[in-house]
Amino acid sequence: MQRIRGMMRDRAAEMLRSGSVSKVLGWEKGEFAYDETPAIFTSADELCSDNELGGLVYDGFSSAMLSKYLINATKKDKEGKAPKALVFLKPCDSYSFAHLLKERKVERENVYAVGVECRGMLDIEKIRLKGAKSIKSVEESGDSVNVSSFTKDYTFPRGEVLLEKCVTCKGLDFKYCDEVIGGGNEINWNRLDRFAGVEMIEEMTPEERFNFWRGELSRCIRCNACRNACPVCSCNKCVFDNTDSGVQSKANADSFEENMFHIIRAFHVAGRCTDCGECSRVCPRNIPLQLLNRKFIKDIDALYGEYQAGEDIEQKSPLTDYQFGDAEPSVIYKRGGGV
């Protein structure tokens, strides 16, 4: 990781110095060892500094996706000129980047996209659940993660403390990148089927399903973190904020009313969701929102042929396309469970 970070710094600094790009989208250290945040660097010095908070970092906690920041980072100025930005993209981030290109939220010429090797991002919650409290530092070495707290040191197998979205990683290919640092597209950790969670719910009885979702969704506090992190949710003005849309936000409503928000949001991104998993990752209430989006992906794959948003930006998304012989909506009646 240190090696990769070095290569990233060198490359980005070179691009900034030569003026090929005017900003670099990367990560910088947060307050703790595990809360890196997205950062925009405009000078090589800033980027390479190694003081407390400064400087570009890249490790197991660089999980935040930077793709969506490109929208604002490449916005035209008053003269109508758009700045060019270098962005570091993990494989799954590159799909979201591609999707933004497809929907013309970002213009390809304004971006220099650098893919960076990913070996799965770490989940601080999982580390905590394993007993590590008051964490001081986290070191990654090979297949293990060494955590030292103020009281004790721990070593965990890397595979056990990966983010949920990485456990069900969809692959390590890079899309639409100008270059790639590091590499290797072999997933070397124990990966679970990404639809396993969806299938588990599908196998429940309708009553169980309903109760499951009521339990999950009732925790929602409508903080909008899911929406803000989502690379597809990039409307200029969200329908939930628009008083003329008829579905504008109703704060403090009955708890289960919130599921309208999540169903509508899931439907809005259906056929467009790149399955990046940011929604689940950022949810402060740990609602498994990705299970909603993956349900649509699974149904789309099964009914209309496999489709991966961001794979090919020329391809029509499933909801703007059709076939004469498409399944009738009545197919759902044939599925097991309930009436």
Place this chain on the structure above:
Amino acid sequence: MPIDEKGTFRPKIVAFCCNWCSYAGADLAGSSRLNYPADIKIIRVPCSCRVNPLFMLRAFQRGADGVIMCGCHPGDCHYTSGNYFARRRMTLLFGMLDYLGIEKGRTRVEWVSAAEGQKFAGTMNQFAETVKSLGECRRIEDLRCKESVG
């Protein structure tokens, strides 16, 4: 639970019908005096592709017990392709509602041409029967809305 004098449950059912085929089919059912329950109220839309899944959710949220959408048969859309898009949208929506534990019988799509008054009435009778047997839909309803309106 809305119950009439005779003590039977009266569901609220919203039907979205496209102007060119299904609405005309409903008119034909009417002029042929084919009976179906008064619980069904039709909303006219230009094409099934105008029906936003949001409208269906809205109906449930406001207390509907069943929602049905009717359009031209695939291949016969007045606007060539509208019902194909609608078909995909509704298929995915219904799959999602099922996934959330909403009974499948509360949602339905049926293709009814302007000539199919008989089919229209038959479909509506059948659908109303199914919804009736499922009883009141409390699940997705936004209780707060109901109280504030009234």
Place this chain on the structure above:
Amino acid sequence: MFVCWCGSNIAATVDVEAVTEAVRTEPGVVVATNSQYMCSEGWQSSIRNAVAEHKLTGIVVCACSPRMHEPTFRKAAAAAGMNPYMVEIANIREQCSWIHKDKPEATEKAIILARAAVAKLNLDKPLTAGESPVTKRALVIGGGIAGIQTALDIADAGYEVDIVEKSPTIGGKMAMLDKTFPTLDCSACILTPKMVDAAAAEKISLYTYSEVESVKGFVGNFTVEIRKHARSVNSELCTGCGVCMEKCPSKKTKSEFNQGLSNRSAIYIPFAQAIPNVPVIDREACIKFQTGKCGVCEKVCTAKAVDYEQQDEIVTKQYGAIVAATGFNPIKLDNFDEFAYSQSPDVITSLEFERLCNAAGPTKGHVVRPSDHEEPKTIVFVQCVGSRSTVDCGKTYCSKICCMYTAKHAMLLREKYPGTEVYVFYIDVRTPGKSFDEFYRRAVEEYNVHYVKGMVGKVAPEDGHLRVQASDLIADKQIIIDADLVVLAPAIEPDPSARALGTMLTASMDTNDFFTEAHPKLRPVESPTAGIFLSGVCQGPKDIPDTVAQAGAAASKVIGLLSKDKLIGNPCVAECNEPLCNGCSACELVCPYGAITYEEKPVFDHGVRETRRVASVNEALCQGCGACTVTCPSGAMDLKGFTNLQIMAEVDAICR
């Protein structure tokens, strides 16, 4: 708010008084009243008075289906000085009073429907329909009798009209027929003059051996691409002398015009009176095209008209109206081999029989068996082959023309060959039409044709005969006839080109691929798609008199359209709320009319001025389906007259 009784149609099951009272207190309602017949002239003027008196800005009418009287009430509103699109109709007849028996129940529903209409009206905005000019030229697709008659009538009114015909000549099926029922006059004698007129008319242009490639646009402004297939003969130079056909060494192709009963050359004119009288080269059959060697026709052509290099040509033209006149074909009989059609040459279709009867046909009008050219002594006609059938290979409808032409065939046979025995197996003899039943009775009474009620169960070709096994339902016995010739009356079906054309025209079709009319009784020659008209069998089975009548009716509708200088469009079109638009192109992808384009535009959003990529709707192209509105993730696209808020208001009103 106006509630109609529709005589007793509504008032019998809906308490109109209660409905009136119930909606009086709805928000926005100023006046609520009811009357016997809202659509009557008297009441329309009361509506006008009420508008003036109460300064109404919108009207809700509780009456019959908006498909019936929406235009009427809109006109009334306009006459009262209101915006005509501020009218909403609650359908309390077709969708309420006619289907419910219980009065309280029906009344309750009527009130809810009225409330929904009020809720929608409250969100209505005045709309102005756009205007578009009318291209004063019509396109007729199909050059049979239907197309020819339609074109002649349109041209006669002074408008230009083009006929596109996919075969090398106009004339269609009628040109193949021998005599016509019920008068027995010769088909060619009455058709050929019309063909000549069409060719000679200054206002008519013929595109034969041509097909419609694409159709874009909308009523008044269609843009059509016509593919003129390469004839390989220059029409300007050709004199129609026919030497090329005589000398052509490739003479083994089955003649389409003679239903395969004779052969033709590779360079050919389908029949002597063909228009235009210019041959085409069938490149599949031509030795020159297949092997590169030959070129006889080019050598013998003194006019130097043969042109092997000729290419297909695409002509693009503008039209104000399009008439579909694509006609029919008898169905293929592969799935009816109990009648041995593909096992014996002596089992023929009625259209083949027409060619055998025809003096200009392959046998010069001698009715002989195709197998051995002997005159048949016993002839069996089988009706309803594939018609009125609910199995896969058949058609559910009655083909309408078979009863009459079979009576004609039987009569012609008995007249020409008095020594023959002629049997007709029928299920019902259907003869509605002027002088039709009399015609059929003559076949029975004067010509001694044996009409047997019953169906043929099997035809077995054996010993040079056709052993016909059939039932005679009246005598309740099974009969066996050793026939020499069996003539089948196949069901007729729309020409296969109609399906693709229907898609191009966005004209709806029924399950049998016949074009659907806008109203089965009141608008029988118009398609539901504005600007598309229907002529002849493409709309449903018809005989010649009906076809010609419908062709004239379609022409008069076209003339009515072309006589207008401007058309009022549909104001219920999509609209883009630019500050909300993301520029994602999703709407563009689902628009069936190409009405949405993207532009870089300055947008004011919260006081910030930005140049953004936003969707823009061409109101003239938009037909108002609403596909874009649902696909739009940000809700920027909305449909005027059916806005998101309006539909949700209706939902709310119904569910409250």
Place this chain on the structure above:
Amino acid sequence: MPVHVDEKKWAADITLSSGANVKKCMKCGKCSGACPNYAEMDIHPHKFVSMINDCDVSALLASKSIWKCLSCFACVERCPRDVKPANIIEAVRTRVLAPQGQNRLTPEGLPKFIKDLGEDAEKIPQQLLASAFRKYSR
């Protein structure tokens, strides 16, 4: 036409068991035109359809046609309305065979047939015996 109550029920039972829809018949007679064993029958295939429709069942139960139908499906195949006359004939036959002791062919009766066949009897395939028993007994 007044119909005997029981016959009405029989007709309904037979219709149900046959899976045929007699209402679809358009009385074209193609079934009877197609039937290869028409001559041996007293009531013909098309009449089975119309008589079931008219609930005229007793006559059908007494008809010898039910023993003459070969189940060759020519009528089913060629019917333009998918009415399935052979299924109706079969349903009538099963109804006749249903009560105890109504079997037309019994194992005890078999030797007589076989004797009639003389020395050809040994050539009889199993298939013939099995199908005859299925058709003639329960």
Place this chain on the structure above:
Amino acid sequence: MKFSYFPGCTLKTKAKELDSAARGAAEVLGVEIEELDEWQCCGAVYPLARDEIATRLSAARALIDAKRKGQDLLTLCSACHHVIKRVNDDMKTDADMRGKVNNYVQPEAPYEGETRVVHYLEMLRDNVGFGEIKKLVTNPLKDRKIGAYYGCMLLRPSSVMSFDNPENPRIIEDFISAIGAEPVIYPYRNECCGGYLALEDRGISKDMSSRVMRSAAKAGADSIITACPLCLYNLNENGTGELPVRYFTELLAEALGVKSEGGLARAC
């Protein structure tokens, strides 16, 4: 290519040559045939009445066995093919019947008509290919004019059997061409032979079988082939006697040069 195989009773007794020739030929053609372990008589006629369950069970069991093995079910006798294919169609399309049969048989998973029922002729046409057979023929039956006799059960009702065009079939004709002989088409090749009426009313069978045989002879055939033991019996015993009748597999074996006990020894 591996198939589950349902021979049926008659092929174990009176029609051994139909079976043995088929097995011999299959070997040459590279088709593996695995006889079902425990099959019972199919009943020889399909029960038309929808309320008869018991008479459908043996066919259902065979279908379920084949499903268990994950193989297509190969049949040879026309009657067995007819019965099994139609019962399979019931299992696919008639929910009521499906429920009842599954209730009786109690398979590990409910059977819903998943097994494909393939007649030996269909296997020759679709899996091996007549072109391929032509190549494998070592002893083409030159100068033989053969009339195909289909009878009723292979073809009708076509909506279920979907074997070939029911009024103008060609599969056996194509087969005849493939083994080097000349097919003769005659109009009564798809009409009934008299079927089971042979037992009770031989006169009818005589009329019908004679009509078929005369029709073939008039059309110029020198022999008739069939796939059905009852048809063969009727044509042989109740026909005019003017033409020999053989099973199609016998000629296939002959053309492929398969040595067989019994079957080929019969003179014709």
